[in-house]
Amino acid sequence: MVARTRFDAEPCPVARSIDAIGDWWSLLIVRDAFDGSRRFGEFQRSLGIAKNILTSRLRTLEETGVLKSVPASDGSRYQEYVLTEKGSALFPVIVALRQWGETHCFAPDESHSRLLDRRNGHPLSPLEIRSSDGRPIGPDETVVEKLDPANGTD
Structure with a gap:
């Protein structure tokens, strides 16, 4: 098996x-957690993912503090998987991916799901x-500033 390249020591926040x-499976697991999935079987049925891969991704998401397992x-x-505060903070990332996909990955007449405001049933405004x-x-209109941890600047 090829060793996975790690980025946990990189100075770039995107890489970290x-x-x-982890990967696309992990983002889809997080998406499903936002949609209410909590149990291993729910994730597996929704994603059609092999059990060994799902086990590995859930373990990684727990180790990185995105999910935690709690008693059912x-x-x-049974155990259930719930989003931690760190995991819940991924909501704008999932919404951004969803909105990008709605705009760029579907034909105009092609059906897809929509994310609605639970209170009024309206679609969300585009993220800005x-x-x-x-x-x-x-x-x-942006520039990346590389910080030196010793003094907080270049």
Whole structure:
């Protein structure tokens, strides 16, 4: 088996985030957790993923603090997987991927799911990145600053 490249020591937040999440299966598990899946069998049925792969991804998501296992809410002997605070903080990432996919991955007449506001049943507004003064900002208006941990700057 080929060893997985690790990015947990990289100075780039994107690389470390990818290292923590792992792969597409992990993001789909997190998506399903937001949609209410809690048990191994629920994730497996929803994703059609092999049990050994699901076991591995759930373990990694627990080790990175995205999910935690808790006793089943119905009092049975089963364990359930719930999002931690760290896992819940992935909500904007999942929404961004969903909105990007709705825009770029479907034909105009092709059916797909929609994420709705539970209170009013309306679709969510598109996510926007805003500057510290509140104006919408795009990639051409940003720059990456590399920080030196010794003094907090380059």
